[in-house]
Amino acid sequence: MADTPATIYLKDYTPPNCLVDQVTLDISIHAGFARVAARLAMRRNPVSAGGPLKLDGEDLQLESLSLDGQPLTASAWRLEGETLVIDEVPDAFVLETVVRIDPDQNTQLSGLYRSKDGYFTQCEAQGFRRITYYPDRPDVMAKFVCTLHADKASFPVLLANGNPVAQGDEDNGRHWATWEDPFAKPAYLFACVAAKLDMVEDYYVTTSGRRVRCAVYVEPGKLDQCDHAMAAIKKSMKWDEDVFGLEMDLDHYMIVAVGDFNMGAMENKGLNIFNTKYVLARPDTATDTDYQNIDRVVAHEYFHNWTGNRVTCRDWFQLSLKEGLTVFRDQQFGMDMHSAGVTRIQEVRGLRAAQFPEDAGPMAHPIRPASYAEINNFYTATVYEKGAEVIRMIHTLIGKQAFRRGMDLYFQRHDGQAVTCEDFISAMQDASGKDLAQFQRWYNQAGTPKLVVRSQFDAAARRYTLEVTQQFPATPYEERMTKDGLPQARGPYHLPIVIGLLDGEGRELPLRLEGETSPVGTQRVLELREAQQRFVFEDVATEPVPSLLRGFSAPVLLDYPYSTAQLTHLMAYDTDAVNRWEAGQRLATGILLEGVAAIQAGKTTNDWIPQDYITALARLLGSAFVEGGDPALVAEALNPPSENVLAEQMEVVDPDAIHGARMTLLRTLARELREAFLAAYLELASDEPYSPEGEQAGRRALRNACLSYLAQLDEAGAQALVVGHFEQAGNMTDTFAALASLASLDIPARHVALDSFYSKWRDEALVVDKWLQVQALSRLPGTTADVRALMTHPAFDIRNPNKVYALVRAFCAANPKHFHGADGEGYRLAADVILQLDPMNPQVASRIARCFDRWRKFDPARQALARQQLERIRAASSLSADVAEVVGKALE
Numbered sequence: 094m095a096d097t098p099a100t101i102y103l104k105d106y107t108p109p110n111c112l113v114d115q116v117t118l119d120i121s122i123h124a125g126f127a128r129v130a131a132r133l134a135m136r137r138n139p140v141s142a143g144g145p146l147k148l149d150g151e152d153l154q155l156e157s158l159s160l161d162g163q164p165l166t167a168s169a170w171r172l173e174g175e176t177l178v179i180d181e182v183p184d185a186f187v188l189e190t191v192v193r194i195d196p197d198q199n200t201q202l203s204g205l206y207r208s209k210d211g212y213f214t215q216c217e218a219q220g221f222r223r224i225t226y227y228p229d230r231p232d233v234m235a236k237f238v239c240t241l242h243a244d245k246a247s248f249p250v251l252l253a254n255g256n257p258v259a260q261g262d263e264d265n266g267r268h269w270a271t272w273e274d275p276f277a278k279p280a281y282l283f284a285c286v287a288a289k290l291d292m293v294e295d296y297y298v299t300t301s302g303r304r305v306r307c308a309v310y311v312e313p314g315k316l317d318q319c320d321h322a323m324a325a326i327k328k329s330m331k332w333d334e335d336v337f338g339l340e341m342d343l344d345h346y347m348i349v350a351v352g353d354f355n356m357g358a359m360e361n362k363g364l365n366i367f368n369t370k371y372v373l374a375r376p377d378t379a380t381d382t383d384y385q386n387i388d389r390v391v392a393h394e395y396f397h398n399w400t401g402n403r404v405t406c407r408d409w410f411q412l413s414l415k416e417g418l419t420v421f422r423d424q425q426f427g428m429d430m431h432s433a434g435v436t437r438i439q440e441v442r443g444l445r446a447a448q449f450p451e452d453a454g455p456m457a458h459p460i461r462p463a464s465y466a467e468i469n470n471f472y473t474a475t476v477y478e479k480g481a482e483v484i485r486m487i488h489t490l491i492g493k494q495a496f497r498r499g500m501d502l503y504f505q506r507h508d509g510q511a512v513t514c515e516d517f518i519s520a521m522q523d524a525s526g527k528d529l530a531q532f533q534r535w536y537n538q539a540g541t542p543k544l545v546v547r548s549q550f551d552a553a554a555r556r557y558t559l560e561v562t563q564q565f566p567a568t569p570y571e572e573r574m575t576k577d578g579l580p581q582a583r584g585p586y587h588l589p590i591v592i593g594l595l596d597g598e599g600r601e602l603p604l605r606l607e608g609e610t611s612p613v614g615t616q617r618v619l620e621l622r623e624a625q626q627r628f629v630f631e632d633v634a635t636e637p638v639p640s641l642l643r644g645f646s647a648p649v650l651l652d653y654p655y656s657t658a659q660l661t662h663l664m665a666y667d668t669d670a671v672n673r674w675e676a677g678q679r680l681a682t683g684i685l686l687e688g689v690a691a692i693q694a695g696k697t698t699n700d701w702i703p704q705d706y707i708t709a710l711a712r713l714l715g716s717a718f719v720e721g722g723d724p725a726l727v728a729e730a731l732n733p734p735s736e737n738v739l740a741e742q743m744e745v746v747d748p749d750a751i752h753g754a755r756m757t758l759l760r761t762l763a764r765e766l767r768e769a770f771l772a773a774y775l776e777l778a779s780d781e782p783y784s785p786e787g788e789q790a791g792r793r794a795l796r797n798a799c800l801s802y803l804a805q806l807d808e809a810g811a812q813a814l815v816v817g818h819f820e821q822a823g824n825m826t827d828t829f830a831a832l833a834s835l836a837s838l839d840i841p842a843r844h845v846a847l848d849s850f851y852s853k854w855r856d857e858a859l860v861v862d863k864w865l866q867v868q869a870l871s872r873l874p875g876t877t878a879d880v881r882a883l884m885t886h887p888a889f890d891i892r893n894p895n896k897v898y899a900l901v902r903a904f905c906a907a908n909p910k911h912f913h914g915a916d917g918e919g920y921r922l923a924a925d926v927i928l929q930l931d932p933m934n935p936q937v938a939s940r941i942a943r944c945f946d947r948w949r950k951f952d953p954a955r956q957a958l959a960r961q962q963l964e965r966i967r968a969a970s971s972l973s974a975d976v977a978e979v980v981g982k983a984l985e
């Protein structure tokens with residue numbers, strides 16, 4: 094059995110004992126190896142306690158080592174594990190090392206690695222130590238100069254952070270280039286590239302007149318897929334100036350796309366490296382969603398230049414300092430660029446699909462965990478998405494202007510520093526005057542709080558009272574911390590509840606709280622601080638319908654006993670788009686859970702679907718076509734909660750009954766509203782030239798939602814419509830929508846479509862990913878076996894993260910009916926992949942392992958099957974810390 098990985102604690106943080114002022118790197122790439130010479134100008138850290146110099150290293154072969162020009166004798170240094178230790182160093186010194194590394198064999202994709210067109214780096218969180226010996230921690234910030242050498246014909250492009258300062262040719266057809274980054278940075282922001290790439294460039298002039306060269310580098314032949322990413326760079330630069338007054342600070346801003354990449358993208362200073370998935374797009378290869386994701390990821394990485402790079406994290410426990418804040422910023426950007434309501438709805442959907450289950454499972458952690466075994470396991474929905482929700486709550490509590498002042502103060506105080514989450518909160522508190530001490534619980538407590546809200550209407554006193562109780566039960570995280578001797582106190586959260594009250598006609602009531610002399614608007618931010626708190630509204634003539642938690646103002650579970658009539662009312666009249674959508678989701682959830690119960694009771698009828706609901710959806714669909722209607726919002730509202738989100742609502746998950754109920758609902762709606770769906774489908778047809786932008790994409794989303802309903806009809810006519818849609822599609826959004834429907838239909842046209850799609854796109858890697866994904870998500874029986882078979886198809890490559898995510902993770906995370914199949918084959922498939930992948934790429938293996946998180950929520954038979962696979966993984970002879978931590982916590 095694998096060793097339990099060692100735990101690292103936030104409480105053990107100590108400042109580095111040596112600092113680095115200047116790094117001079119010389120990286121020489123050869124077939125089969127690379128040689129890295131590093132010259133570090135270092136000095137003792139005056140605020141540290143002293144002690145030996147320790148430099149991190151991983152998979153390095155040390156060739157030489159000298160201090161102040163003198164080779165170090167054998168007794169002057171040693172390796173502790175892979176850490177290079179030198180006991181005696183002067184107050185200031187120059188350390189020089191030469192190491193040999195093997196980027197061609199670097200299948201982890203961390204450090205310097207080979208991908209198809211050349212060599213690329215990924216150093217966050219701890220990849221730089223795989224390039225050279227270094228104090229690889231974010232609070233050591235240094236200026237970097239980097240020279241690269243490589244074969245000129247094979248790797249004509251040589252890039253690193255900052256500005257190009259010199260270049261030239263050398264013997265044997267090789268060349269070199271030197272780059273210098275004027276800003277001190279932590280090693281995790283280092284990047285270099287030696288590759289054969291095409292490049293497109295453009296200029297952006299900042300407010301203060303800096304002319305920034307923006308460049309996008311892609312695999313040869315893909316320049317026709319770069320326009321959108323380039324436009325996104327310029328939009329992001331403009332937005333950050335307009336909204337936060339933040340300008341680009343370098344003369345070069347480069348994005349390099351690489352097909353082998355563990356995550357989405359990386360904000361290396363001036364040289365972002367991106368997964369191709371978030372760069373390449375052409376109307377016939379990328380969907381509307383892909384285009385939007387590109388906008389968001391480009392913006393996210395660009396925004397990191399200030400929130401992450403100029404001000405970085407003191408240690409990795411503070412990861413949410415940069416990630417939560419930067420996600421918040423890319424979300425605000427998204428809301429400004431696209432429909433604000435739809436953008437927010439999609440975020441709430443994502444939070445419920447990924448973060449809530451994480452917070453309810455064995456890996457639950459606060460946005461700033463107090464311990465971890467493997468930092469790569471903490472690039473999570475909690476640190477990112479819940480982290481963004483926490484920032485959003487500050488924004489809601491103190492208001493937009495104070496938030497901006499807080500940001501200004503944060504940069505004024507901390508530019509060029511590596512800081513903590515407290516530093517950010519302090520800036521917000523000082524700029525706003527709002528006491529945020531209690532608010533900090535969001536950084537320390539795990540789990541999704543639940544708000545139980547009850548209302549009381551006193552007609553005689555014309556008074557409406559909301560009583561709010563918070564529940565915040567401990568999670569496995571707190572239990573573990575207690576076992577480790579670090580008991581974590583828990584207490585009520587400080588959070589904003591944004592509300593409105595609607596009267597019987599759907600009008601918003603002016604809101605006067607107890608103690609106020611006159612009403613203040615029709616929407617209020619209620620501040621909850623206590624475990625139990627009441628809010629009293631005066632002058633309320635008739636019992637209103639409360640619109641609670643507008644805009645999803647806090648990441649909580651809301652328990653309010655809404656009646657069907659109240660929800661239908663909110664669906665029709667709420668001025669808040671999120672709550673209109675939310676009312677529909679609540680209605681659907683209630684109905685679907687009844688359906689689940691009916692199926693479990695052996696019923697095969699659909700009489701649990703109320704006619705009122707069908708009528709409400711018909712009205713909703715119609716609302717897209719009236720003046721001011723929003724088709725994109727309607728498309729969101731037509732999509733009931735996913736099977737995974739429904740599963741979270743059940744004590745013991747029954748994946749077959751959930752799937753059965755959801756499918757019955759979709760089919761019933763398709764039958765009952767056939768004419769309306771068909772009419773909408775026809776009405777929304779368009780022959781405009783393709784644009785991924787707002788309105789057109791919204792109409793396409795609704796049209797494709799109608800198509801997917803119609804595809805549920807077991808009728809030749811409807812199936813022909815889907816096939817026609819596939820054949821006539823003028824863009825990937827439409828093609829993909831039809832293909833996704835066809836993938837779940839057991840008709841000959843399915844195979845014809847899948848085959849023609851593959852033969853057309855077999856050389857376009859990102860499109861092949863889509864082909865794998867639709868098959869992984871198929872509802873048809875036999876899907877698990879099909880996924881297993883696809884793993885041996887030439888289109889699949891287990892070493893490529895995108896392929897693993899498209900086929901295996903899509904199956905495990907988003908096809909619950911089959912992943913949780915009663916025969917245990919889904920679990921076995923996942924375990925097989927994890928075991929095969931772990932020695933090659935632990936980060937990706939660990940992400941697949943997370944699919945087991947919720948195993949204890951299932952019936953005893955499924956639990957036994959899942960446990961068997963988890964134990965089989967745990968028993969593997971040498972497991973990475975990544976997988977060992979996830980599996981260990983799952984079995985804890």
Ligand code: ARG
Binds near residue numbers: 358360
């Ligand atoms: N900082 C990057 C981003 O959010 C993510 C990089 C994470 N990489 C990793 N290997 N864990 O944009």
Ligand code: ZN
Binds near residue numbers: 393397415416419
């Ligand atoms: Zn980020």
